[in-house]
Amino acid sequence: MARIIQCVPNFSEGRNKDTIEKIVEEIRIIEDVKLLDYSMDKDHNRTVVTFIGEPEKVIEAAFNACKVASELIDMRSHTGEHPRMGATDVIPLIPISDVTMEECVELSKKLGKRIGEELNISVYLYEKSAESLSRENLADVRRGQYEGMADKLKEKDWVPDFGPIELNEKSGVTAVGARMPLVAFNVNLGTNDISVAKNIAKSIRGAAGGFKYCKALGIEIKERNIVQVTMNMVDYTKTPLFRVFDVIEREARRYGVNVIGSEIIGLLPMAAMIDVADYYLRLENFDHGQILEKRMME
Amino acid sequence: MARIIQCVPNFSEGRNKDTIEKIVEEIRIIEDVKLLDYSMDKDHNRTVVTFIGEPEKVIEAAFNACKVASELIDMRSHTGEHPRMGATDVIPLIPISDVTMEECVELSKKLGKRIGEELNISVYLYEKSAESLSRENLADVRRGQYEGMADKLKEKDWVPDFGPIELNEKSGVTAVGARMPLVAFNVNLGTNDISVAKNIAKSIRGAAGGFKYCKALGIEIKERNIVQVTMNMVDYTKTPLFRVFDVIEREARRYGVNVIGSEIIGLLPMAAMIDVADYYLRLENFDHGQILEKRMME
Numbered sequence: 001m002a003r004i005i006q007c008v009p010n011f012s013e014g015r016n017k018d019t020i021e022k023i024v025e026e027i028r029i030i031e032d033v034k035l036l037d038y039s040m041d042k043d044h045n046r047t048v049v050t051f052i053g054e055p056e057k058v059i060e061a062a063f064n065a066c067k068v069a070s071e072l073i074d075m076r077s078h079t080g081e082h083p084r085m086g087a088t089d090v091i092p093l094i095p096i097s098d099v100t101m102e103e104c105v106e107l108s109k110k111l112g113k114r115i116g117e118e119l120n121i122s123v124y125l126y127e128k129s130a131e132s133l134s135r136e137n138l139a140d141v142r143r144g145q146y147e148g149m150a151d152k153l154k155e156k157d158w159v160p161d162f163g164p165i166e167l168n169e170k171s172g173v174t175a176v177g178a179r180m181p182l183v184a185f186n187v188n189l190g191t192n193d194i195s196v197a198k199n200i201a202k203s204i205r206g207a208a209g210g211f212k213y214c215k216a217l218g219i220e221i222k223e224r225n226i227v228q229v230t231m232n233m234v235d236y237t238k239t240p241l242f243r244v245f246d247v248i249e250r251e252a253r254r255y256g257v258n259v260i261g262s263e264i265i266g267l268l269p270m271a272a273m274i275d276v277a278d279y280y281l282r283l284e285n286f287d288h289g290q291i292l293e294k295r296m297m298e
Numbered sequence: 299m300a301r302i303i304q305c306v307p308n309f310s311e312g313r314n315k316d317t318i319e320k321i322v323e324e325i326r327i328i329e330d331v332k333l334l335d336y337s338m339d340k341d342h343n344r345t346v347v348t349f350i351g352e353p354e355k356v357i358e359a360a361f362n363a364c365k366v367a368s369e370l371i372d373m374r375s376h377t378g379e380h381p382r383m384g385a386t387d388v389i390p391l392i393p394i395s396d397v398t399m400e401e402c403v404e405l406s407k408k409l410g411k412r413i414g415e416e417l418n419i420s421v422y423l424y425e426k427s428a429e430s431l432s433r434e435n436l437a438d439v440r441r442g443q444y445e446g447m448a449d450k451l452k453e454k455d456w457v458p459d460f461g462p463i464e465l466n467e468k469s470g471v472t473a474v475g476a477r478m479p480l481v482a483f484n485v486n487l488g489t490n491d492i493s494v495a496k497n498i499a500k501s502i503r504g505a506a507g508g509f510k511y512c513k514a515l516g517i518e519i520k521e522r523n524i525v526q527v528t529m530n531m532v533d534y535t536k537t538p539l540f541r542v543f544d545v546i547e548r549e550a551r552r553y554g555v556n557v558i559g560s561e562i563i564g565l566l567p568m569a570a571m572i573d574v575a576d577y578y579l580r581l582e583n584f585d586h587g588q589i590l591e592k593r594m595m596e
Contacts, residue, residue, distance in 0.1 A: 034594055096590050270589050282560055297591065
């Protein structure tokens with residue numbers, strides 16, 4: 001099987017195109033890695049880069065990009081609206097195909113260790129890679145931002161996972177961690193009654209007693225005169241799309257409302273879609289290796 | 299998008315492993331081509347090879363394999379139970395991903411022309427590549443077998459599409475053509491009454507007034523004490539799996555019988571499964587390019 005992970009590093013530079021091109025070039029030149037997207041935000045003074053590929057090659061590309069960022073970006077003169085703590089602010093690693101979360105956690109530690117040791121940058125492991133509950137949430141890790149990091153690194157609870165306790169003033173601090181891919185999934189309802197969408201969203205979202213890995217809101221789609229349950233599916237392996245879709249359909253029926261369609265925004269792993277087909281066809285013993293394209297990627 | 303076609307050439311040699319290894323090696327060594335399977339049949343004295351890859355590279359591999367077969371196999375001494383007319387008996391080309399049937403037909407003509415001109419082997423275009431109705435069916439094209447080809451090639455209606463009218467006695471005749479992938483799809487029913495499976499099979503198969511691109515039979519699965527509708531879906535783009543599955547479920551209901559599961563035997567294109575998910579989720583405007591693995595293959 002083709003092993004694929006995704007990496008979505010955020011760099012604290014959104015204005016100097018030359019700098020970003022040099023960082024991105026480090027990703028472009030690595031074989032078995034595909035650069036999917038990068039978008040510079042001037043107000044945030046921040047660039048989000050998306051790439052996928054063979055796990056070891058993704059780590060290599062991420063390290064090289066982080067190294068160039070540490071050479072070209074100086075946090076001492078960085079301003080921007082988005083919270084940030086380092087030149088390479090955060091590096092999420094995301095399992096896509098034939099890679100477990102445990103493997104992604106190991107990869108994040110390997111990457112964090114290299115950044116700490118070879119680039120002399122303090123690194124916090126976050127999300128699934130966090131070694132304590134207090135470091136799981138990126139907002140907690142980044143609290144105090146770049147300006148507060150010199151002191152934070154010296155706090156007993158905030159000793160970095162890798163790299164120096166003394167702040168690298170030029171490069172700041174980098175968070176590295178493994179997380180699941182996020183699938184943006186919306187279901188459209190045949191009514192303009194926003195209370196129906198809000199009630200259904202409440203019934204399915206994890207925070208309110210619904211599906212643990214589903215975040216949901218009810219919103220209006222004014223140009224179509226309908227309402228929508230808009231969701232972030234934060235672990236499609238444990239809260240699959242089909243289960244949530246079926247429950248939305250049943251809940252809508254209570255209000256005499258039909259599901260008129262759904263949409264997936266952006267990218268998602270093939271497995272999230274194959275699982276849907278597998279469920280509705282009630283497939284017995286289907287192996288994703290039966291898909292010709294998977295064989296091609298072997 | 300990653301353009302992929304499949305090729306399943308049949309060679310008239312199923313006993314001499316050395317010969318087959320030399321033929322298969324021509325496929326193995328081509329980059330961007332994946333050898334998926336090859337199986338020698340001693341009784342048929344025939345080997346079926348399955349490979350996929352970038353269209354132009356697949357054609358190159360198929361031509362090279364055909365060339366080696368023409369050097370190593372001598373049809374004058376060939377015996378075996380399976381009907382055959384050439385050293386390379388038949389070369390089907392099958393669109394899998396981001397390739398149209400029309401493109402596959404063009405590729406088959408390009409390949410047939412090279413075999414005719416460079417190897418001096420007579421070639422018939424069959425299936426979707428056939429230029430007349432009488433050549434669509436492989437059984438019609440192969441009728442008379444190797445032994446009858448010297449005369450057949452000289453008949454007015456059987457002038458070859460490429461290559462000589464005089465039989466190449468060593469290599470025989472080769473059929474080249476484009477066809478759709480075949481998806482083997484079975485649906486299991488919660489009864490041991492074979493008449494239910496037979497009736498449902500009849501209601502869905504094209505030949506009896508059902509779905510044009512569905513071949514279906516009702517059979518018993520004795521070890522599970524159930525019956526099954528076993529199908530060959532010969533064009534999943536025009537007769538999709540979900541539509542046939544839904545009709546089977548509705549027909550079964552007439553008999554008070556439940557669909558207890560289904561199975562896909564062997565390989566299938568990703569699109570055949572994504573179409574199922576798309577249908578049941580009622581997706582609006584889903585593009586297969588949203589699947590990360592497709593991006594990886596670009």
